[in-house]
Amino acid sequence: MNKFGILSFLTFSASVLFFFAFRGPNANLSLGILVFGALSLLGILFAILSKRWVTGIIGGLLNGLILVFTYLLLLAKGIGG
Numbered sequence: 001m002n003k004f005g006i007l008s009f010l011t012f013s014a015s016v017l018f019f020f021a022f023r024g025p026n027a028n029l030s031l032g033i034l035v036f037g038a039l040s041l042l043g044i045l046f047a048i049l050s051k052r053w054v055t056g057i058i059g060g061l062l063n064g065l066i067l068v069f070t071y072l073l074l075l076a077k078g079i080g081g
Contacts, residue, residue, distance in 0.1 A: 004050040008059030011043030015066045029077045033070055040066035 015036055022032055043063030050056040 001055050002051055004046045005052055005055030005059060008043045008046035008050060008055065008063065011039045011046065012059070012062040012066060015039045015043075015063075029073060029080075033073050033077065036066055036070040036073065040064070040070060 018032075018035055018039070022035075040063045044060055044067070047056045047059035047063060050059065
């Protein structure tokens with residue numbers, strides 16, 4: 001595993017840790033969308049730059065999952081007002 005693969009997994013881990021620190025009834029959705037979107041796009045970029053296929057695929061899928069979650073948060077913010 002090279003450094004970009006490790007960075008891809010670290011961005012996923014940072015997203016999960018931010019989620020557990022971020023949740024609650026008074027959570028700021030705009031901040032969450034911004035942080036999750038930035039971390040997931042950065043993680044996907046690191047997965048693409050990784051030279052290993054396995055690391056790139058797993059890192060891309062994990063960060064893609066965070067990107068889907070970010071899209072659902074954006075959709076919830078639009079519906080909720």
